[in-house]
Amino acid sequence: MTADVIVAGLGAVGTAAAWQLARRKARVLGFDRFLPPHDRGSSHGGSRIIREAAFEGPQYVPLIRATYPLWAALEADAAEPLLTLTGALYVGAPDSGIVTMSRASAEAHGVAREDLTADDVRRRFPAFAPEPGMVGLLERHAGLLRPERCVGALLAAARRAGAELRGDEPVLEWSARPGGVAVRTSRGSYEAGGLILAMGSWMPQFFAGIGVTLEVERQVQHWFAPAGEGAVLEPDRCPVHIWEDRDGVIFYGFPLLDGAVKFAVHHRGEITTAEAVRRDVAPGEVERVRAYAQRFVPPAAGAHLRSAVCLYTNSPDGHFIVDRHPAHARVVLVNACSGIGFKYAPRVGEGAAMLLLEAAAPPDLLPFGLSRFR
Numbered sequence: 001m002t003a004d005v006i007v008a009g010l011g012a013v014g015t016a017a018a019w020q021l022a023r024r025k026a027r028v029l030g031f032d033r034f035l036p037p038h039d040r041g042s043s044h045g046g047s048r049i050i051r052e053a054a055f056e057g058p059q060y061v062p063l064i065r066a067t068y069p070l071w072a073a074l075e076a077d078a079a080e081p082l083l084t085l086t087g088a089l090y091v092g093a094p095d096s097g098i099v100t101m102s103r104a105s106a107e108a109h110g111v112a113r114e115d116l117t118a119d120d121v122r123r124r125f126p127a128f129a130p131e132p133g134m135v136g137l138l139e140r141h142a143g144l145l146r147p148e149r150c151v152g153a154l155l156a157a158a159r160r161a162g163a164e165l166r167g168d169e170p171v172l173e174w175s176a177r178p179g180g181v182a183v184r185t186s187r188g189s190y191e192a193g194g195l196i197l198a199m200g201s202w203m204p205q206f207f208a209g210i211g212v213t214l215e216v217e218r219q220v221q222h223w224f225a226p227a228g229e230g231a232v233l234e235p236d237r238c239p240v241h242i243w244e245d246r247d248g249v250i251f252y253g254f255p256l257l258d259g260a261v262k263f264a265v266h267h268r269g270e271i272t273t274a275e276a277v278r279r280d281v282a283p284g285e286v287e288r289v290r291a292y293a294q295r296f297v298p299p300a301a302g303a304h305l306r307s308a309v310c311l312y313t314n315s316p317d318g319h320f321i322v323d324r325h326p327a328h329a330r331v332v333l334v335n336a337c338s339g340i341g342f343k344y345a346p347r348v349g350e351g352a353a354m355l356l357l358e359a360a361a362p363p364d365l366l367p368f369g370l371s372r373f374r
Contacts (some may be wrong), residue, residue, distance in 0.1 A: 002190040003029035003164075006183050008171035009199035010036045011043040012147065013336050014268060015154040015319070016070075016166070017196050022161030024294050024357055029192065030163060031185055033202070037151035041200045041274070042311050042337060043345075044100030044147055047220050047254045047262055049240045050343040051088045051113045051142035058317065061109040062364040063344055070346035071157075078153035081146070086235045086255055088142030089128070091296070092244035094135050099244070114138040125137050127232040127299050128241065137231065144240055144254055147342055152348075171199070176328045194356045198334040201274035201311040210326055212373050214335055217312040218270040218277050222289045223260040228299030230282035233261055238344025242266075251292040253300065254338075261300040264286040264288050267312070267339060273312060287369065310338040320368040322351055322361065332356050333370075 003026075006017045010032035018030045034040050034179050050071075054060035092098045092119050106113045116136035121128050130136065159165060174183045180193040180339040191281040197206050204214040226233055238255035243253065249264040265288070272278065293301035318338045325331035332355050349363040361369070 001180060001192055003027045003054075003192045005029075005196060006031070006181070007196045007198065008183070009036050009197065009202070010155070010165055010167070011198070011200050011347035012061050012151055012255060012342055012351070013334055013346070013348050014196065014198035015151060016346045017165045017198060017334070017352045018165060018349075019154055019158035019161060019354040020350040021357070022163040024156055024358060025343065028158070030158070030165040031169045031171050032167050035167035036155060039308060042313070042363055043151050043208045043342060044222070045069035045262070045308060045310055047257055048145045048147050048342040049088065049142070049242070049252065050083065050145050051139060051240070051356040053088070053090070053102040053106040053113060053137070053139045053142075054341055055090070055098050055105070057101070058105040059251050059367040060344070061111065062349055063107055066362070066364050067344050067347040069211075069222055070350065074150070074157060074346060077157055079148070080149060080153070082150050082153060082264055083143060083145050084235055085141065085143040087239035088139045089121070089125065089130070089239045089241045090139075091130050091134055091241065093133060093246065093319070096244040098242055098250060099137055099357060101137060104138065106137075109113045112140060122161040122339075125238060127238050129296055129298055131295070138239070142240065157161065174331070177331070180330055181328070184185060190199065193302065194330040194332070195333045196334060196352050196356060198352065199314045200337065203313060203335055208333070210370070211322070212370065213316060215271055215314045216277070217267065217314055218272045219264065219310045219312055219339070220269070220285050220307055221264045222286055222307045222308055223262050223263055223305040224290065224300055225259070225302035225305055226256060226261060226292060227302035228298055230256055230298055241297070243292070243333040251296065252291075253297055254294065260305050261297070263293050263300070265289060265292070269312070275307060279308065279309050314335040314339070316373065321346060321370060322355070322365050322368045323370040324355060326370060330356070
């Protein structure tokens with residue numbers, strides 16, 4: 001056989017899986033349709049939030065707690081900063097999902113947090129302008145990751161461990177063989193004992209045969225120059241922040257990094273495909289996000305600098321999928337996205353490797369199996 005395991009997709013999760021497989025002495029061959037790190041999928045954009053409190057559900061807290069040590073190990077191995085702790089602030093009405101669900105997950109798992117009034121938020125963080133009646137939830141053990149650096153560090157770590165990783169060679173199809181799989185790429189055919197499919201927004205075709213529909217959503221990230229005093233936007237004075245307005249729109253932003261402040265709206269994007277996604281950004285999209293910045297973070301709403309399109313790959317219930325293919329035990333399917341996946345990538349990749357090599361997923365990944373859709 002060509003390899004013990006083939007990994008299809010070398011974004012954050014696939015590269016993490018290749019790293020963990022190679023650390024376990026498996027012969028690994030990995031493929032990506034582009035040259036990672038790249039900006040065609042979901043593992044880019046200069047910054048990604050990492051946090052313990054999870055408004056998506058308390059099942060994510062054990063997963064992120066198992067992930068933090070892996071980021072720390074990768075950072076030490078890379079000898080460059082990948083993670084910056086800034087704290088995270090969740091702001092909305094007292095009954096908003098962003099506040100109530102973040103608090104519920106924090107309470108369920110003992111995540112340290114602090115409840116703030118709107119006046120507390122304004123006093124503690126001069127960049128922010130919560131509206132009357134809003135409240136805040138502050139979590140200290142949170143911050144931001146640098147995705148391009150992270151993927152680069154994962155690629156380097158996987159290669160040092162012995163993985164062979166190839167870009168510009170997309171996986172086109174696979175089939176089961178006795179004792180393993182056969183994989184066809186744009187350049188050739190290969191055989192391996194197992195396969196991990198972690199192709200992000202190119203995954204829907206591989207889920208179609210098992211009755212689970214994945215939906216690709218276009219998202220746009222925007223960068224602005226500071227409009228006011230830049231010091232109040234520095235990472236030591238401005239945590240990463242997530243807001244929910246009265247209409248249920250979730251808007252999030254980052255402190256000042258590399259001379260720019262980044263903002264985006266979470267979800268509510270166009271449904272598309274990885275091949276057909278519209279990469280241009282209309283002026284109205286910029287102004288929509290600038291309006292949120294002017295409302296909630298006025299010192300950051302300066303000149304528009306640039307925008308970039310990112311892709312969410314959403315599962316039917318908005319949660320991760322990490323499990324064996326129901327008809328082929330030597331194939332692991334991974335969709336750890338739905339707009340929240342990057343921060344968990346090292347642990348999801350490790351869990352996929354364990355599922356393939358050790359026949360069982362770690363407990364923190366058990367909530368994300370396919371059985372919930374049957």
